[in-house]
Amino acid sequence: MRHGRTAISSLSSPLIKNPSIHLGNILLIASLTKTLSKSGTRNLDPNSIPISEPLVLQILRKNSIEPAKKLDFFNWCRSLEPNFKHSAVTYSHIFRTVCQSGFIEEVPNLLFLMKEDGVLLDSETFKFLLDSFIRSDGLFKARKVMEACQLFEKMVQDGVRASCWTYNILIDGLFRNGRAEAAYTLFCDLKKKGQFVDGVTYSIVVLQLSREGQLEEALRLAEEMEVRGFVVDLVTITSLLIGFHKQGRWDWTERLMKHIRDSNIVPNVLRWKANMEATMRNPPKNRKDNTPLFPSKGGFKEIMNLLGSAGQAMGANLDSEDYDENSQEMSSFETDQWSSSPYMDQLAANQVKSSEHSSRLFSLIRGQRVQEKGMGSFDVDMVNTFLSIFLAKGKLSLACKLFEIFTDMGVDPVGYTYNSIMSSFVKKGYFNEAWSVLNEMDENICPADIATYNLIIQGLGKMGRADIASSVLDKLMKQGGYLDIIMYNTLINALGKAGRLDEASKLFEQMKTSGINPDVITYNTLIEVHTKAGRLKDAYKFLKMMLDAGCSPNHVTDTILDNLGKEIDKLRMQKASMVHTNNGDGT
């Protein structure tokens, strides 16, 4: 009851002047009254209900009230009387409400009001806001790097305590949003000052270096971690191992072992992997069945329809007959025969039992790390990681077997697992399989996320159906989704490969206007598709743009530029020979 004595009924009159607010608050007042009578308030007199903080919180916590109306209510309370102030808890609530429901643009104004109310942002909410601004996990999360940076500076100025945690969100966000330079500089500065750097900070930087193929530097940092007393843990090691794998440098694991104090981790990871492979080498039961992977409820029907006649085949189950009729690519499938599969039956029938032989090898209790419990304690994320490594190597059979073991242990595959499997089907050109998984993927089992959409676009691009991609995008946008950098890059690639270079360039512009900084992949893709199309001037234009933007080329750029160089030479030769021929004619 710390705030005013204003009665609700007397407040409804000024609101009527603003119809939209009025409508929202009629509902709120009704709900408020209901809440009060439920909580046993006696002699409910609408003229004497004070707006108090507990009441405000009660309203804000109600799931049945739309976020927009909560915001209306929040502002309405504030307009009641000049002295009304929301509390820190209420601000924390309203921030979560607006961020989680797509009203992130309300944040600056709310911060302003907060300052006016003399309320200081607590560090939890600070972390939450920073995270909302800079990361892009879900379909509906906004991503605004510049705003995030400004928010960060402002908060630190206002006296909110920065921590390793907040800096890590910032560094990771900068890396993920094409600002590697800024991220790395920040990391080095913090290190120099000896502040706000912990094992996770190192792990974030090691990951980025590994991704970029800068393995020497990544290893050096891992070594530095040890020297400075931070544990090189499983997450960091996994990042490095994936980097090694991508460069085909498994031999580097020895160097890694030398650097790591806990000498058991790397051997354990490798032994775990070897055991897994051995288990999978045991002849699978290979019983063919045509049971759908997932209980069918449909979904993505619209996309299937768009594909027209090709869509006929898309509902097809995993049936080996299909492959023989298809391209050469398909016939290699025979040598990498997965089992399809008793486990899938179980999955479909919702009867997942635990199996005897495999559960001893892999215990999947989330959060337990290998250094604590030895090799039986990898978590779900670890399995997903290796699944991806197998898939990237094109070992679908191994990957599917792992998937079976995984589900057999009673672990529900997460969306990521489905995305991985579909994605590698798409990469190998098994579109029917990919679409059938997609078709069966019920929104309730695993909601489609941005990665799902990304692989659809990738698949459509590979099928040479970039034309359909825009329809998929429409569907995504209608659901309130947004495009992330991977989506843009994938689309640009798909359009470029389809020879629709102007559209690709248009998308590039759109990407910049929407505040997403093109990264090295964007530029590489643009240079590559323009080179292949013989538009060398344009290719060169994008190269220049890349350097001007301060985006450093990487090893992939080298390969692409080699090709560009060759094309330019070829053109010179042609010109020279033409001149030569002309001269020859002349003499």
Place this chain on the structure above:
DNA sequence: TTAGGGTTAG
């Protein structure tokens, strides 16, 4: 159950 590992380019 709280920030980091698994999706995009050659």
